[in-house]
Amino acid sequence: MNFFLKQYKKYILLLIIASVTVPAMAQSPHTLSLRHEISLYGTFGGSSLPGHYTGNVSPSEVFGKFGSGGGVGYTFFFHPQWGVTTGAEAAFFNATVQSAKLTGSTLETYSYGAATEPMYFNSVLENYEETQRVTYIHVPLLLQFQTAGRHKFFMAVGGKVGFALSGNYEATAANLTTSGYLPESAQTFTNMPNHGFTTIQKPASTGAIDFGLNVSAAAEMGVRWAMGKRVALYTGVYLDYGLLDVAPEKTAGLVNYQAATPREFIYNSILTAQQSPTGEVYVDKVNLFSAGIKVRLAVGW
Numbered sequence: 001m002n003f004f005l006k007q008y009k010k011y012i013l014l015l016i017i018a019s020v021t022v023p024a025m026a027q028s029p030h031t032l033s034l035r036h037e038i039s040l041y042g043t044f045g046g047s048s049l050p051g052h053y054t055g056n057v058s059p060s061e062v063f064g065k066f067g068s069g070g071g072v073g074y075t076f077f078f079h080p081q082w083g084v085t086t087g088a089e090a091a092f093f094n095a096t097v098q099s100a101k102l103t104g105s106t107l108e109t110y111s112y113g114a115a116t117e118p119m120y121f122n123s124v125l126e127n128y129e130e131t132q133r134v135t136y137i138h139v140p141l142l143l144q145f146q147t148a149g150r151h152k153f154f155m156a157v158g159g160k161v162g163f164a165l166s167g168n169y170e171a172t173a174a175n176l177t178t179s180g181y182l183p184e185s186a187q188t189f190t191n192m193p194n195h196g197f198t199t200i201q202k203p204a205s206t207g208a209i210d211f212g213l214n215v216s217a218a219a220e221m222g223v224r225w226a227m228g229k230r231v232a233l234y235t236g237v238y239l240d241y242g243l244l245d246v247a248p249e250k251t252a253g254l255v256n257y258q259a260a261t262p263r264e265f266i267y268n269s270i271l272t273a274q275q276s277p278t279g280e281v282y283v284d285k286v287n288l289f290s291a292g293i294k295v296r297l298a299v300g301w
Helices: 002-007 009-024
Strands: 036-048 051-053 062-079 082-112 115-146 152-172 175-182 187-189 199-201 204-208 214-226 231-242 283-286 289-300
Touching (some): 036 231, 062 115, 082 152, 115 214, 152 231
Antiparallel strands (some): 036 289, 062 082, 115 152, 175 199
């Protein structure tokens, strides 16, 4: 958690300061003129997929990247200074994971002649880097407070429910070294390229990732600028933090052996891979996180 707090601490600080100062700046309520607002908005800032990384990866090697989003909103004002906001938005999350060395192992079956024997297929990836991307559709529900007057300070808090629309990864490494170990006969196989035990320079892989349902705590604040009797421009900062683990199901190893085509490996994302046959994983929990600037154009009646 510390790595993304360092990256986005300026946004968090703005939220804390505003949460104290905005209520204190509230003026006397005025006559309610608008009850409904429809808005279009965009978000710009940092996003990440912070998770609990184990094994060969440490949290200091996980980096958030630029993220954006946008959507349509509807606000119902039940009081001149209070309203409820909902809508639908698309949010884009990006992250990069780096590791000097990643080791992995899968349990396979090795065939020689008519005989078969269990085999541990071991892999070592050096200077590994993986970029992950996911798009979520979020439905927010926020309680909004705003001060009186023509131009208003506002603050909104609540939650969002999100559904993953698409996810994918791209991975590269300086080299991949594979070997096999037969525990029953205590044999180790190396430098046998035709059998899948070799060294490959600059391996690369891509693929899809299925992320889970997301529920986020959300907060935003800023200034509502009156552009006319029915038009307003909201400018401010926002912060969303995922409360649910959206990590995908672990399906196989990071590098997988194929008996029929041993020179061709099947790769997986570090988010979907098991580290060993006994169930250890590289990452067992992932939470969405984003923070940045939000601009919203609203029309009311």
